[in-house]
Amino acid sequence: MSRTPLDTVEHATATPDVELPWAELGLKKDEYERIVEILGRRPTGAELAMYSVMWSEHCSYKSSKVHLRQFGEKAPESDALLVGIGENAGVVDVGQGYAVTFKVESHNHPSYVEPYQGAATGVGGIVRDIIAMGARPVAVVDPLRFGAADHPDTKRVLPGVVAGIGGYGNCLGLPNIGGEVVFDACYQGNPLVNAGAIGVMRHEDIHLAKASGAGNKVILYGARTGGDGIGGASILASETFDDAKPSKRPAVQVGDPFQEKLLIECTLEAFREKLVVGIQDLGAAGLSCATSELASNGSGGMRVTLDDVPLRDSTLSPEEILMSESQERMCAVVEPEKVDRFLEICAKWDVIATVIGEVTDGDRLEIYWHGGKIVDVDPRTVAHEGPVYERPYARPQWQDELQADDANKLPRPATAEELKEQVLKLVGSPNQASKSWITSQYDHFVQGNTVLAQPEDSGMIRIDETSGLGVAIATDGNGRYAKLDPYAGAQLALAEAYRNVATTGAKPLAVSDCLNFGSPEDPAVMWQFAEAVRGLADACLQLGTPVTGGNVSLYNQTGDAAIHPTPVVAVLGVIDDVARRTPVAFQEHGQLLYLLGDTREEFGGSAWSQVVHDHLGGLPPRVDLERERLLGEILISASRDGMIDSAHDLSDGGLIQAVVESALLGGKGARLIVPDGLDAFTFLFSESAGRAIVAVPRSEEVRFNDMCGARGLPATRVGVVDGETVEVQGKFALTLEELRKVHEETMPALLA
Amino acid sequence: MTARIGVVTFPGSLDDRDTQRAIRLAGAEPVALWHKDKDLQQVDAVVLPGGFSYGDYLRAGAISRFSPVMETVIEQAKAGLPVLGICNGFQVLTEAHLLPGAMLGNNHLHFICRDQKLRVENAETSWTSDYESGQEIHIPLKNMDGRYVADEYTLDKLEAEGRVVFRYLDFNPNGSLRDIAGITNEAGNVVGLMPHPEHAVEPLIGTGRTDGLPFFTSILKKLVGA
Numbered sequence: 006m007s008r009t010p011l012d013t014v015e016h017a018t019a020t021p022d023v024e025l026p027w028a029e030l031g032l033k034k035d036e037y038e039r040i041v042e043i044l045g046r047r048p049t050g051a052e053l054a055m056y057s058v059m060w061s062e063h064c065s066y067k068s069s070k071v072h073l074r075q076f077g078e079k080a081p082e083s084d085a086l087l088v089g090i091g092e093n094a095g096v097v098d099v100g101q102g103y104a105v106t107f108k109v110e111s112h113n114h115p116s117y118v119e120p121y122q123g124a125a126t127g128v129g130g131i132v133r134d135i136i137a138m139g140a141r142p143v144a145v146v147d148p149l150r151f152g153a154a155d156h157p158d159t160k161r162v163l164p165g166v167v168a169g170i171g172g173y174g175n176c177l178g179l180p181n182i183g184g185e186v187v188f189d190a191c192y193q194g195n196p197l198v199n200a201g202a203i204g205v206m207r208h209e210d211i212h213l214a215k216a217s218g219a220g221n222k223v224i225l226y227g228a229r230t231g232g233d234g235i236g237g238a239s240i241l242a243s244e245t246f247d248d249a250k251p252s253k254r255p256a257v258q259v260g261d262p263f264q265e266k267l268l269i270e271c272t273l274e275a276f277r278e279k280l281v282v283g284i285q286d287l288g289a290a291g292l293s294c295a296t297s298e299l300a301s302n303g304s305g306g307m308r309v310t311l312d313d314v315p316l317r318d319s320t321l322s323p324e325e326i327l328m329s330e331s332q333e334r335m336c337a338v339v340e341p342e343k344v345d346r347f348l349e350i351c352a353k354w355d356v357i358a359t360v361i362g363e364v365t366d367g368d369r370l371e372i373y374w375h376g377g378k379i380v381d382v383d384p385r386t387v388a389h390e391g392p393v394y395e396r397p398y399a400r401p402q403w404q405d406e407l408q409a410d411d412a413n414k415l416p417r418p419a420t421a422e423e424l425k426e427q428v429l430k431l432v433g434s435p436n437q438a439s440k441s442w443i444t445s446q447y448d449h450f451v452q453g454n455t456v457l458a459q460p461e462d463s464g465m466i467r468i469d470e471t472s473g474l475g476v477a478i479a480t481d482g483n484g485r486y487a488k489l490d491p492y493a494g495a496q497l498a499l500a501e502a503y504r505n506v507a508t509t510g511a512k513p514l515a516v517s518d519c520l521n522f523g524s525p526e527d528p529a530v531m532w533q534f535a536e537a538v539r540g541l542a543d544a545c546l547q548l549g550t551p552v553t554g555g556n557v558s559l560y561n562q563t564g565d566a567a568i569h570p571t572p573v574v575a576v577l578g579v580i581d582d583v584a585r586r587t588p589v590a591f592q593e594h595g596q597l598l599y600l601l602g603d604t605r606e607e608f609g610g611s612a613w614s615q616v617v618h619d620h621l622g623g624l625p626p627r628v629d630l631e632r633e634r635l636l637g638e639i640l641i642s643a644s645r646d647g648m649i650d651s652a653h654d655l656s657d658g659g660l661i662q663a664v665v666e667s668a669l670l671g672g673k674g675a676r677l678i679v680p681d682g683l684d685a686f687t688f689l690f691s692e693s694a695g696r697a698i699v700a701v702p703r704s705e706e707v708r709f710n711d712m713c714g715a716r717g718l719p720a721t722r723v724g725v726v727d728g729e730t731v732e733v734q735g736k737f738a739l740t741l742e743e744l745r746k747v748h749e750e751t752m753p754a755l756l757a
Numbered sequence: 758m759t760a761r762i763g764v765v766t767f768p769g770s771l772d773d774r775d776t777q778r779a780i781r782l783a784g785a786e787p788v789a790l791w792h793k794d795k796d797l798q799q800v801d802a803v804v805l806p807g808g809f810s811y812g813d814y815l816r817a818g819a820i821s822r823f824s825p826v827m828e829t830v831i832e833q834a835k836a837g838l839p840v841l842g843i844c845n846g847f848q849v850l851t852e853a854h855l856l857p858g859a860m861l862g863n864n865h866l867h868f869i870c871r872d873q874k875l876r877v878e879n880a881e882t883s884w885t886s887d888y889e890s891g892q893e894i895h896i897p898l899k900n901m902d903g904r905y906v907a908d909e910y911t912l913d914k915l916e917a918e919g920r921v922v923f924r925y926l927d928f929n930p931n932g933s934l935r936d937i938a939g940i941t942n943e944a945g946n947v948v949g950l951m952p953h954p955e956h957a958v959e960p961l962i963g964t965g966r967t968d969g970l971p972f973f974t975s976i977l978k979k980l981v982g983a
Contacts, residue, residue, distance in 0.1 A: 171868045175899070176809045178771030263769050263812025355768060446868045450897045450956040450963045451807075453775035467962065470778075584961055757865075 012050040013377035021047055030057035036392055043386050051372060051379040054324035055387055058290035059297060062559055065391035068525035069557040072535050075542035076552040083551045085514045088211060093134040093286065094204075095553020096211055097515045099579040103468055104208050105476050106138040109148070109201035109519040109575045111558035115257040116198035120165025125173035125260040126234075127200040129332050132177060132265065133286035136272050137335065139212035140204025143452060144466050145174050147184035147200055148480045148519070148573045152193030154435035154755050159188070162196050163443075164756060169260075170200070171446040176262035177269065180455045181447035182464025184480055185573075188435045191484065194563040199519040201575050203478055205468045210276060214285040215302035216338045219366035221282055223299070223307060224344070226351050226358035227268050227334040230292070231317035234258030234330025264333040264356075271354035272335065280347045283338040293327045293387070295336040296362075297370055300384035303338075306369045307384070309362035323374040338364060398531035408489060410622025412608040417686050424685060425737035427617055431690075432665050433747030434616040435755065437658045439669075442752035456583045460666065462505040462654050463576075467583045475583035479505035479576055482521075483657065484569030485610040486625035491533040492540035495572040496628045499544045500694055501656050502576035507637035508652040508697050510587045510644030511578030516545055518555035518574050523567020525559045533570035534559075541572060547630045550576060585645050591671030591700055591726045592650040598675060598724040600660065601636055601713070602696030606687050612657040613690040632695040632718075639718050640697060648705040648712070655696040660723075661689040661731075663698050665744055668731050674741055676732045677724035685736050688723075700726055760980035762973075763790040763800035765830070765846075767821045771808035772843065772955055779955040780804070783973030785980075792824040801980045802839035802883070803830055805846025807899075807953055817860060817902045818848030827853060839883040839976055840947045844900055847939070847949030856940055856949045857915070858907030863900065864932025872964045873898035873952050874926040875938050879919050882945040883979050887971035893926060894968035896952035898938075903931035903951040905938075915940055923950050 010016060017023075027037040030053065040048050040056050048056060062068060076090060087104055088096035094108035112127025128145060135142045147170050151159045174181050179202070216223065234257065275281055283303060285295045292314070300307040311323050317331070339347045344360065351358035365371075370387070372380035418424040431437055440460065449458040456475055457465035463479035481501040487494025499516065506513045518541060523530040545552055555575075561568045580586060608614050609623030643649040651671065653663040664675050679685045701709045713720035732738035762780045764787055766773045777787035788800050792810075797803065811820040821827065827849070834840045834855050842850035850856045863869060872895050877888040888894070907915070912935055915921050923939035931951070939950025954969030956962075 168867070175868055175870075175901075176769070176771075176812065178808060261812070263809060263814065266769055266771075266809075266812075445870050448868075448870050448899045450870070450899060450953065451771050451775070453772075453778055453956060453959075453962060455963055456961055586961075 011375060011377045013379055014049055014381045017049045018046050023047065025050065025053050027053060027057065031061055032057050036060060039392065049379050051323045051327055052382060054328045055293040055297065055380065058293050058328050059387045060391040064290050064294060066557055067392045068394050068396050068559060069534065070393050071395055072538040075538055079542040079546045080551045081546045081549045083549065086551050086553065090552065090554050093137040093214055095515065095517065096138060097553065097577060099476055101469060101472060101474050102207055103474065104206050104211060105203060105577060106135055106140045107201065107203040107478065107517055107575065107577050108134055108554050109199055109480065109517045109573060110556040111519050111521060112198045112200060113196065113521065113558050113561055116166050117162060117194065117196050119257040120162045121169035122257055122259050124166040124169035124198050126258045126332050127198055128170055128173040129260050129262065129265050130288045131200045131202040132179065133288060133335065135202045135204035136269055137212065137214060137284050137286045138204060139210040139276055140206040141273055142179055142202055142204045142269065143454065144182045144203045144464060145179045145201065146182060146464060146478055146480055148482065149184065150187045150189065150192045150197035150571065152196065153190045154188040156193055158193065160756060166198055167443050167446050173260055173262045175448045177266050178451045180449050180451050180458065182449060182455060182458040182466065183478055184459065186440045186443055189484060189569065191569045195561040195568050197521045197561065197571060199573050201480060203476065212276065212281060212284050214298055215283040216299040216307055216364045217303040217305065218282060218340065219305050219364055221338050221340050221364040222344050222360045223309060223362040224337045224339055224347060224358055225314060225334060225361045226337065226356055228261060228264050228331055229315045229317040229357065230326055230329050231331045232321060232325060232329065235325055235328045258330045258332050260332050267354045267356050268333055268335060271351050271356045274350050275347055278346065280339055280343045281337050282340060285336050287334040287336060289330060291327065291329045291331065297384040297387040299336060299338060300370045301388040303364065306365040306367035307362055308365050309372045311372055311374045313359050313361045315357050315359055323379055396525050396531045397528045398535050399528040400532050401529035407622055408624055412611060412614040412620055412623040413606050415608065415614060415618050415620060421736045425739065428661050428689065428739065429747050431612060431616050431658055431662060432744060433751050435751055437612055437662055438751035439749045440752060441749065442756060456586055457509055457588065461589050462508045463511065465509055465511065465583060465586055473582035473584055475580045477506045477509050477511035477578040477580060480573055481505060482571050482573035483610065484571040485621055487537060487572060488569040488621065489610050489623065489625045491536035491570045493625050493628050494570065495537035495540035496544040497625060497694055498572050498574040499541060500628060500630065500633045501654065502574045503548060503550065503633055503637060504654045504697065506576045506578035507640040508587065508654045510585050510641055511580040512641055513550050513576050513578045513637060515577050516550045516552045516574060518552060518572060520557045521561055521568065521571040521573065522559050523562035527567065530567050537570055537572045544630055548634060587644045587649055587652045589653045589667050589670055590651055591667045591673040594673055594726055596650055596700040596702050596726045597706055597722055598726065599699050599701055600696065600721045600723045601639065601699060601718055602632065603693060603719055604683055604687060604691050604696065605693045607691050607693045611690065611692045626692050626694045629695050635716060635718050636695055636697060639713060639716060642712065643699065643709060648709045649699040649701055651700040653698050655698060657692060659690045659692050660698060665731055665748065668741060669745055669748060673726050674728040674730045675724055676727045676734060678734045680721045680723055685733060760785045760801045760977050761788050762976065763788045763797055763803045765790045765792060765803065765805050765826055767792045767810035767824060769808050769810040769812055770806050772806040772953060776804050776806045776955040779958045779973050782958050783970060783977050785973065785977045790826055792826045795825045795829045797829050797833065802976050805842040805849050807844035807846060810845055813902065818845060818852040821849045822852040831855060834947050837944065837946050841884050841972065842949035843953055843955065844951055847951055848902065850947065850949040855947050856942055857911050858905055860902050861904040861906055862902050863904055868901045869930050870899040871930060873930060875923045875952060876926050878924055879922045879941065882922060882941045882948050884948040884972050884975050885922060886979060887975040895964065895966050896954055896969050897956040897963055898930055898952040900931065900951055903933065905933035907934065918943065922948055
């Protein structure tokens with residue numbers, strides 16, 4: 006894009022008729038015209054580069070913004086929220102002076118193009134968001150979705166994604182404690198690689214992305230800037246894949262976890278010495294984003310000399326430098342008298358750091374190159390005042406037909422033998438099978454604070470060694486439910502994550518979400534999106550868990566085929582003493598199994614309907630958020646008071662899946678009795694929400710029952726931890742050995 | 758007076774703070790050592806912790822081995838200073854030729870993280886005296902390049918001299934020759950192993966076992982004669 010003479014502001018003013026490649030940069034005609042209107046002239050090449058990346062769907066949320074407002078408008082009253090939506094990540098008060106920041110983001114498109122680097126840099130990006138808030142990252146989670154487990158391309162994408170997540174996260178020293186792995190043909194060609202991270206700090210250490218105080222220096226530190234990832238946000242993440250277009254590989258960034266580890270340590274050391282006024286990481290849209298966001302969030306303007314940016318490739322043009330998404334870079338605003346010390350700390354960690362500009366008392370963002378002014382903009386117009394679309398949306402015509410195709414009418418197992426066969430089939434199906442082939446490639450132990458990690462219901466990290474204070478996180482989403490009813494599906498995702506946090510004994514506090522959908526230009530997809538956001542916002546209000554931030558990933562579709570609407574919800578919880586946590590595994594023979602909640606005939610979107618009938622239709626399970634809240638309270642009280650020794654939420658796969666998992670993890674069987682009023686099939690496979698199964702020591706039975714009775718939560722004794730088999734009395738028995746074999750051999754057989 | 762045990766932080770070290778915690782839990786005093794600093798601050802023993810020092814670039818441990826702190830560690834280890842290398846630290850010790858053999862990529866080519874069963878083969882070293890010979894323990898293992906290899910002569914010599922300290926039991930997680938998980942030098946003051954004892958020191962954390970604590974109590978007893 007380099008052209009002579011240098012395209013300065015002056016030059017742009019003098020040459021109004023020069024044609025700029027706005028379409029190639031992903032801008033629409035009316036968007037380009039708006040830029041011209043804002044500036045009162047044509048943009049320079051550098052300005053166009055900045056606007057094009059910052060106004061991309063990925064960075065500007067232009068299609069989703071009008072809906073996302075509900076998360077603020079309907080936000081529940083919460084004393085816990087310290088920093089809400091809009092910053093790099095939300096921050097929640099967890100007590101004892103600690104604050105926790107967490108967020109989930111997507112790196113879907115890059116991970117399909119280049120699975121290893123795409124997934125690795127997804128981890129890198131979310132971790133920098135956490136550091137930028139002032140926190141030490143303490144854990145990561147990875148909700149993943151792939152095409153059919155037996156599709157040849159899954160074997161290309163999945164191992165690369167898993168190795169990339171492991172390769173990056175393990176090298177950073179962050180325990181990977183949770184997430185999901187889901188297979189569905191709808192994700193073929195559009196895998197969902199979401200990455201979440203948690204960080205911990207003291208309240209007084211919270212940092213924000215703003216540049217204030219004229220004369221303060223802007224320091225770029227970390228990796229040199231190279232030609233990788235140019236246009237990642239605008240071209241890769243904001244368009245659908247199309248066979249006719251050239252390969253997008255050069256738009257994927259390449260990660261260096263070692264550099265990021267140094268960046269973490271050096272940033273935390275600078276924070277400790279209170280050297281930083283404002284800070285922003287460089288992710289999507291690179292320097293364009295960091296400079297415009299820092300400047301527009303602060304009180305003044307900013308002047309940057311682009312010649313001072315350390316480069317990996319000296320031939321890069323200013324436009325490319327502004328758009329580059331080279332990884333492992335951060336931007337800090339530092340008072341002049343503290344610059345030397347800041348640079349010293351960077352040098353200690355062998356991190357390159359350069360003053361590239363300063364905060365001014367104006368209100369413009371000015372960028373210079375070779376002495377000429379190539380950018381002169383109001384930074385708010387770049388960072389915050391991008392286009393906003395009211396995309397048309399409409400409930401698709403096929404929705405009624407889909408919901409009418411009732412899964413409850415599918416043929417059910419006729420004999421005990423058939424029931425048993427279907428149990429085995431379910432337990433060994435790719436979605437329900439053990440994921441240890443994947444999770445064993447992640448370090449769970451590093452930092453020495455991991456209390457629970459996958460396959461537990463939520464990951465749990467101790468944050469204070471003395472008091473035992475800890476946090477828990479669970480991520481959940483069910484695209485099948487959301488396809489049947491996006492409003493309910495989003496609520497069910499929240500309900501499940503909420504429940505998963507509570508089953509481990511932690512109190513749910515706040516939410517982050519990653520909303521994965523198809524093209525916003527399709528009214529049916531836009532309707533799914535609008536419904537899901539409305540559902541999630543309503544449910545967050547009712548459960549008292551505010552949304553603190555998150556990410557929207559659109560254009561997850563190939564041609565006309567969109568993915569299932571897939572809102573992935575992360576719930577963060579707090580536990581006063583991790584010693585009170587409740588694991589999934591059965592602990593002792595003789596303990597009584599209680600089913601909490603109501604079981605109805607609910608098979609729409611169920612794992613059973615998928616595995617046995619390859620069917621998707623009907624309605625998802627009924628949502629009852631008040632019940633979820635009550636169940637959560639009971640689970641937390643029971644954990645705290647030692648009334649239960651293990652607990653597992655019931656979700657996809659129903660009760661039998663949960664019991665098999667608890668049995669295999671604990672190495673202890675269970676004898677189940679079908680309760681009165683239920684048939685064995687519904688008892689085992691229904692996916693009614695608001696349920697959990699708990700193991701109660703006999704000495705606690707009366708107390709536990711009294712508590713459930715007094716608070717009105719149905720609690721039904723359905724069996725006992727016993728023996729070496731999972732037995733449904735009068736129906737069948739399966740040995741743990743048999744179950745272990747089908748549960749654990751599936752993934753290696755497909756992927757190894 | 759308790760023992761002061763140094764823990765080196767290289768760029769890319771990950772388990773340095775965890776190791777300091779394990780030392781503290783065992784009753785000793787952890788001392789942070791910096792890779793650019795030759796001064797060992799008169800510590801009584803040194804641990805080289807796990808991680809990906811220098812990103813494992815070139816070869817795991819190959820660059821760290823040349824860092825200033827290692828000059829002193831090598832010199833003093835030869836004079837009898839107790840040194841423990843965990844995972845990446847073990848790789849550094851082989852690169853520094855304080856221990857024989859080398860570490861290659863896992864034979865299955867994946868990173869592996871698991872609760873690993875081990876047998877203590879030598880309970881006479883500075884770092885293992887609180888175990889019993891033949892004792893079976895579980896210690897978390899997590900590595901990419903954990904496949905211990907050496908020539909037949911070296912392996913035979915290690916076996917003959919009782920210098921295989923730990924062996925993998927039930928499952929060899931990385932293809933290490935003769936299931937070797939950890940070894941010692943001739944004097945028994947330098948020990949290296951791939952699994953992570955510092956991650957098995959508290960009943961609530963990690964796998965919930967405390968089988969790794971004896972590493973740190975062993976050295977403490979040796980140093981303070983308790």
